[in-house]
Amino acid sequence: MVFxxxxxxxxxxxxxxxxxxxxxxxxxxxxxxxxxxxxSRRGFGSVRVRATVxxxxxxxxxxxxxxxxxxxxxxxxxxxxxxxxxxxxxxxxTVELIDI
Numbered sequence: 001m002v003f004x005x006x007x008x009x010x011x012x013x014x015x016x017x018x019x020x021x022x023x024x025x026x027x028x029x030x031x032x033x034x035x036x037x038x039x040s041r042r043g044f045g046s047v048r049v050r051a052t053v054x055x056x057x058x059x060x061x062x063x064x065x066x067x068x069x070x071x072x073x074x075x076x077x078x079x080x081x082x083x084x085x086x087x088x089x090x091x092x093x094t095v096e097l098i099d100i
Contacts, residue, residue: 001032001033001036001097001100002094002095002096002097003025003026003029003032003033003034003094003095003096004092004093004094004095005025005026005029005092005093006090006091006092006093007023007024007025007026007090007091007093008023008089008090009021009022009023009075009080009085009086009087009088009089009090009091010022010023010024010082010087010088019032020047020074021075021077021080021085021087022027022072022075022091023053023072023075023091024070024071024072024073025062025069025070025071025072025073025095026070027069029056029071029095030064030069030070030071031069032094033047033062033071033097034064034069035070035085036097036100037097037100040100042061042064044064045063045064045065046061046063046064047061047062047071047097047100048060048061048097048098048099049061049062049073049095049096049098050094050096050098051073051085051094051095051096052093052096053075053079053083053085053092053093053094053096054079054082054083054085055060055082055083055084056079056082056083056093058076058079059098060073060074060076062095073093073095
């Protein structure tokens with residue numbers, strides 16, 4: 001299953017020594033993913049995906065816990081650098097579920 005959506009990059013800075021950049025999946029997509037993966041999620045409730053943002057595609061995982069119960073997708077530093085993305089930018093994201 002593939003989900004395509006626009007999302008704003010946001011910073012998770014709960015650990016002062018580390019910063020992580022994420023996008024939140026839409027509530028409807030998160031609910032569909034939750035239903036499709038019930039009982040088959042990995043550690044921390046994660047789901048393996050293939051993500052595409054801009055011209056970059058990589059294998060990663062999405063994690064539950066965003067606002068309103070949304071899944072969140074970490075955007076790797078290498079992707080942000082290659083695509084010249086920054087926190088606050090709104091980008092088109094494609095998330096394809098794999099291994100389900």
